[in-house]
Amino acid sequence: MPELELVGVEKIFETKRATTHALTTINLTIEREEFIAIIGQSGCGKTTLLRILAGLVKPSEGAVRAEGRSLWDGAVLDTETVNKLGIVFQDPNLFPWYSVEDNIALPLKLRGVDRKTRRARAHELCDLVGLTGFERAYPRELSGGMRQRTAIARALSYRPAVLLLDEPFGALDAMTRERMNLELQSIAAATRATVVLVTHSINEAVFLADRIVLLSPRPGRIRSITRVPFPRPRELDLETQPEFQNIARELRHELDEDA
């Protein structure tokens, strides 16, 4: 059974000023442990698509299913399914009043996990994302990349089956970003999570994804789905190989046609 499924999803935003047809006829099936990247130009509906997957936005039409279960029953959200999703927003959105470990353990606290277990899990995750020694630091004492890693650790804390990431490395410099890409790959492998990553970097998408979904704008729709054949774990010098560059060039070409 597919992990996530979007069937005939439409999204129309109605505000006082305008009606925006953000997404149309989105059909997408995401398999378990698959790594999906979503690319497309700014404003084409990537975030909206992710938020629909996360249950933060209700589609105007169509169905969202997780392991065959519908995410929405009328206006009611299936919270049990949502509990299996981990979300990392574009902005780390850490709570400045909590230390790194308390931020990471927040989802566990909300689930009623006791303090000792929480702390142990937070330390484990700090090791995983390379934040050892910063458990007691406040978010303001961290660099941008460290904040983003804290947010990822927070999303991982309750071992979600699905990880939804919205341009998590958008604000980072190229070098940190490459390192984070490698880390994300190994985290995905270690946790065996299904990953949906929104990015505006073609290289990041080709490097990380099993399949790349390219969205076209106005209204947002799936233009193409590209399969990336490289075996894992992938190394950074993959990007210099002709096959990698061919895929990247083809995607760039498609993106340019949209612009």
Next chain:
Amino acid sequence: MDRERFMKLLPWISTPLLLIVTVVIWKLSTTVFEISPFVLPPPEAVAQTLLEFSRQPDTWLVHARITLVETVVGFGFALVTGVMVGAVLGRIFWLELAVRPLVVALQVIPKVALIPLFVIWFGFGITSKVIIAAILAFFPIMLNVLLGVRSVEPGHREVMRSLNANRWQTFSSLDFHSTLPYVFAGMEVGIVLALIGAIVGEYLGGNEGLGYMVVVSLNALDAPRLFAVIILLAGLGWLLFFAVNGIKRLMIPWHESVIETGIS
């Protein structure tokens, strides 16, 4: 010594220096420019009075305690009501919209002008001063809380929503912490205003409190004593402000207004 250490020590060096400079200018004004001691008593005369105060603390301590009680009790009322009203108005939009003109109107009234009224209504005792202190401190606290309740970051809300947090969890993990800095910002303004309210109340009616001592010294044209009481009042204000500031440091050590150098 590196720059950061220097910046940390700077206030501790500059403050005594500025104090000394002030006293020197003060002294020069009385000797060189020969300002009348009725207008500006020489520093040593004021020091003399303060020394007398320290030898016989009974009278002024009683008065200081009364002013302190008026201020703190009034401030306490303002804190409780200010937080409650601010939180309610912050959460219920239509209610805030409905009472906004009234709040603005009340807020721009020079509230000290109402003090004689309160003295008539609540007598010359401590009650009228408590009420004045409370009213003065209420507005900054209430308005800050109102702003704070509305200033919770949407991104933070979304995190709580994506984690299926219930109302109580969202309050205790998010709204509470997020609003606390605003509460303290209101409290820091409020405590100073509460003291002002209590003192002006004492100026206008009654026969106790440091404000009353000011009036008595003025009527006796006892300038050194007047200065000495004013210094006591300054000390009281300082004490109250740093008490609030200290609690803030304890409660929100993570906040920008608390980190960095000493005095904020």
